[in-house]
Amino acid sequence: MSQENLMSRLSNINVYPVKSIAGISLSTAQVEKQGLQCDRRFMVASLDGKMITARTHPQMVKIKAIIEPDGLVLCYPGLIDLHFTFDELEMKEIDTTVWSDTFTAYSTTEEANQWFSSILGTEAQLLFSGEQSNRIRERIQTNVSFADGYPLLIISEASLTELNKRSSSNHTMAQFRTNLVISGNEAFIEDSWKRIRIGEVEFEVVKPCQRCILTTVNPNTAQYHPNKEPLKTFSTFRADDSGNVYFGQNLIAKNEGMIKIGDKIEVLETKEKEYYKDLGSIATTQQVTVDPIKAKKDVKSEEITISLNGNLFTGNTEDPLLQQVEAAGLSINYSCRSGLCGACRVTLESGDVEQEDSPALNQRLKDAGMILACCSVPKTDIEVVD
């Protein structure tokens, strides 16, 4: 095969005008330092400014956007479309938080706030990042939109094919919410790149993308996968020693310019791929049965008292501890939200919880009194510390 045929090309470009909603496929895009133009420039937040995403409100993936020259149209099944122009945004300064980054964003319209609140079933507001996001990420020396941590994400079609070969379910690229998709035959070739050029733009490939429960949400039905796929399969060949799983590579644009579908991927510098132990078919037989969403439906809820680091609040015996902590306006560290990574481990000082068997909680940790907040449900009053 000629070198020309072996070369990867850009096969799809996606933007997500509002964080966590469905993507829009484009044929060309302007790359800005903060990410693709129109990508994650809006975000839904609680009234105290904390991000709300489809990790906890999966119905958001059913919201579709249409980009107009002067604004946005947003559509959700059963609701009248929301339409606003950029001119009518209120633009009042609002403090907001994306993970550990706190920065200033801007208010949009009361109609938009109401529209999102009715979908989410909780009071929410739609925020705008501004033309230039105020969120400066010092570690990567650039400003970033409302994206999780990095301005852009790239995944090869061959990597998805390799996942599907290993998984008992068929997965689509839409589950991985990537900006750039590339053609080519070599799975995970993107892991070996350090610097690339696409069209007018040079990119630095900075970090593998850690994946979470959002990848298990079906983009069409907004349902979590009943067996937490693809996280279960990732845990067998794309996991680090802590159980975090990775798929795709985060990019930083070194300059601004246009890219278009069909552009060649010019590899300017390579690096050693990250090493992941391949557990093959042995591990794929391990069952990840954690499904707090399902489990809670079978339980009659009772009111209890939960103490997190001495902060008391009223909880229930129905919802996962992590969900209840967040509803109370507190926080516990988390990543996968599905019992795989261990990021949400806390110590149970007193009381009892229903803790499903999870890969991230071995017997030694259980004996030490640890539980996973993402997939344990309180049975009694409890005291936990993180």
Ligand code: FES
């Ligand atoms: S967040 Fe990963 S195990 Fe709970």
